[in-house]
Amino acid sequence: MKKCLKTVLLVLCLALLTACSKNTNSSGNSGRTTSETTPDPANKPEAEPTEQISGTPAPTEPAEPTETPVPTANPIDDMYIKDLYKDEFMVGMALPNSVFGKSFLTETVKNNFSSMTFENEMKPDYTMNQNENIEGFPATETSPIISMTGIKRGMDFAKENGIKVRMHTLIWHSQTPDWFFTTDYKSDSPLASRDVMIKRMEGYIRNVMKYLEENYPGMVYCYDVVNEAIDPGQGEKNGLRKESKWYEIIGPDFISYAFEFARKYAPEGVKLYYNDYNCAQKCNLIIKTLTPILEAGNIDGIGMQCHLSTSDKISSKVYRTAKSFSDAGFQVQITELDIGITGGEYAELVQAMKYRVLFETMQKAKRDGEINIDCITIWGLYDSISWRKTEFPLIYRQKGTELEKKLAWYGIMQDPSVKGVEW
Ligand code: GLA
Numbered sequence: 001m002k003k004c005l006k007t008v009l010l011v012l013c014l015a016l017l018t019a020c021s022k023n024t025n026s027s028g029n030s031g032r033t034t035s036e037t038t039p040d041p042a043n044k045p046e047a048e049p050t051e052q053i054s055g056t057p058a059p060t061e062p063a064e065p066t067e068t069p070v071p072t073a074n075p076i077d078d079m080y081i082k083d084l085y086k087d088e089f090m091v092g093m094a095l096p097n098s099v100f101g102k103s104f105l106t107e108t109v110k111n112n113f114s115s116m117t118f119e120n121e122m123k124p125d126y127t128m129n130q131n132e133n134i135e136g137f138p139a140t141e142t143s144p145i146i147s148m149t150g151i152k153r154g155m156d157f158a159k160e161n162g163i164k165v166r167m168h169t170l171i172w173h174s175q176t177p178d179w180f181f182t183t184d185y186k187s188d189s190p191l192a193s194r195d196v197m198i199k200r201m202e203g204y205i206r207n208v209m210k211y212l213e214e215n216y217p218g219m220v221y222c223y224d225v226v227n228e229a230i231d232p233g234q235g236e237k238n239g240l241r242k243e244s245k246w247y248e249i250i251g252p253d254f255i256s257y258a259f260e261f262a263r264k265y266a267p268e269g270v271k272l273y274y275n276d277y278n279c280a281q282k283c284n285l286i287i288k289t290l291t292p293i294l295e296a297g298n299i300d301g302i303g304m305q306c307h308l309s310t311s312d313k314i315s316s317k318v319y320r321t322a323k324s325f326s327d328a329g330f331q332v333q334i335t336e337l338d339i340g341i342t343g344g345e346y347a348e349l350v351q352a353m354k355y356r357v358l359f360e361t362m363q364k365a366k367r368d369g370e371i372n373i374d375c376i377t378i379w380g381l382y383d384s385i386s387w388r389k390t391e392f393p394l395i396y397r398q399k400g401t402e403l404e405k406k407l408a409w410y411g412i413m414q415d416p417s418v419k420g421v422e423w
Helices: 013-021 103-112 130-135 149-160 194-215 245-250 254-265 279-295 314-327 347-367 407-412
Strands: 090-095 115-118 164-172 220-227 271-276 301-304 307-309 331-340 373-378 396-399 402-405
Touching (some): 103 149, 103 402, 115 149, 149 164, 164 194, 164 271, 164 331, 194 245, 245 254, 254 271, 254 279, 271 331, 279 314, 307 314, 314 331, 314 347, 331 347
Parallel strands (some): 090 115, 090 373, 164 220, 331 373
């Protein structure tokens, strides 16, 4: 793998022609209109720093198409993402409940993705009912009642289509109700003690794992046990996030408790992950915090969220960090990938190139034994339902009642029209 990491954006004349030619595709998706994908050379962003790599042709300025391209079938339209990467890692999709039941959406998901994450329905603010836990008190004090009815449609869909599920997320400062941290689950009661919260954490993890295993045996292959516990910007010496009730009540060892309990109750072979954002900046701190947990045998991997933008370098933001985690003994997943567009219409090509570079780089790194990565999950199906919808960060867009593949999809598929290297 080359050391010097520079971006070379190669947008060839061919890109324009082939992009236009994808108006027709044979996978049931409606075609893309020429105006959506033909970049206006006047809008071309400043090229990223270029460095000639031997054997790589010099960047070519996009040329004006000289004649209207004739739409031709692209064989890649008959292929699917998960198949292209099946020898290296799974490819996942995060989904909101609204997707299930709409056949054109689920068709796309089942063909292209082998792993699935619920965007919300497995988070603590969805898994418990306050009244049930109040009424059940004191039996519920350290054994919260779990009612995950919201996952039924999604789990049924995953089961029917042989899609594995990554559970997101057990212990998180956000999307966990405040009442969960009080003595008796009443909103105006005082905070529970450290001792109660350690036992309640154990009860929560045990009951969620039990619920999933009893109702959906064998479907969940990994858990995000702790999400976003590290934030050196909050001023704590240990670099942990201060604004977290888990941290406030239990203290810094809430992370190791969570993994200890998760290992205790997780079915054999299920992988346990720590998940976070800005991993490149926090890389050393994450490794330092998690190494004792790894040594205790209670964690398997680190999930890198990867909410990126087109101005990010895949090499430094993703590759190097993933390699450091892998070198430190952790399995790696990219868990929440989206790449927001910064720039004009032309930027869709840059976005496609970034998606391509990321997937290709990880594929090669896995093949070469450099990075132990086992899944890349894209955080959302199509732009208008993304949490970053103003940045159009995903690989599909909605067109009427259909889903349309964006150039980013072709980038992931390593289509020759999306040429990009970043070294
Ligand atoms: C974080 C969480 C995700 C999701 C996104 C925003 O990355 O881990 O579950 O909430 O924020 O959508």
